[in-house]
Amino acid sequence: MFTYILYALAIAGLAISFLKDRKKTKAALMKAWKSFENILPQILTIFLIIGFALAIFPPETIRKLLGAESGFLGILAAALIGSITLMPGFVAFPLAAALLKSGAGYMQLAAFVSTLMMVGVITIPIERKTFGLKATITRNASAFVFSFVVAVVMGVVLG
């Protein structure tokens, strides 16, 4: 259902854009293709890894590690993994969805997704160049703490 809305929006947007400016519309489509082709190798690789990881680790193992009963330790583990790994959302959300189907908990996945997007340990050297070390550390640390709030609220709402 949601996918159809997206398609409708994209088609409507393209039509309006095309009527207004053909060149810009072509540029937009080129950009769309380029962005897609750019993440394609990452997507393919991650999907292979997910496919194998889920075949090797049965749902029971995932449930134990990141399931609803893994509690605070599971949230902490998920938050740490999210902080140090670097993957685009186009890869992260399918992974989270796959983990959810395999028995991971909403709280743990909320912590994972949240730190993944807001905390970037690997990218500290890049961030530092713009914000300096102090602001960089403060921003990442507050975002890390914030992710636990997201996890807890998610647990209350969906748990």
Next chain:
Amino acid sequence: MKHSENGAGNMPDQMQQNGAPKMPNPPQGQQKPFLKRYGAFFLLLAAGVVTGLVLPDLGKTALNNTLSSFKEMLSVLPPIFILLGLLDVWVDRATMIKYTGKGSGFKGVLIAFLLGSAAAGPLYAAFPFAAVMLKKGTSFMNVLIFIGAWSTTKIPMLAFETANMGPVFTLVRLALSLVGIPLIAFVTDRVIGQSGREEIYALNDAKQSK
């Protein structure tokens, strides 16, 4: 000028046309040859095939898992990327920057939020953008809000999150982010203080005029 994998890709070009100083490129593997970009994939695929030959059951399950997630993705991605491309071409970011300076008040916060949300691409691509905003006089608080929005409330990503995790999960995270992002910005801004802010502005001025 390389085109990055994200919506901000064309931003530096616009900036330079407007006579702004050149800003650093995010370190991205753009023009890498095909084999280098897909190398990890083919290596894994080969390893997978070997594993599948030795342990057919495991290989079969893994193959099915991979194909099903891939099919799912291919059905959702095209409209998202088209929207992303349209956004990139039609939204002129350069003119919006000037509305987010000190004293721009709630409007500035709102604009910084929307600016970040309209973006696409990994967080590290946002920092060069943030550097230009700082250089152009956007308040530090608003730059932090922009970074927060870029990281979490990107519109195409929200659509994608909903498709994968469901509307409740997405809405809870969005609602919290609307509070959390300004809060993180506020805390960071306070911890840094006036002297720290001046240092950061100086840091970016020095970098730009190199």
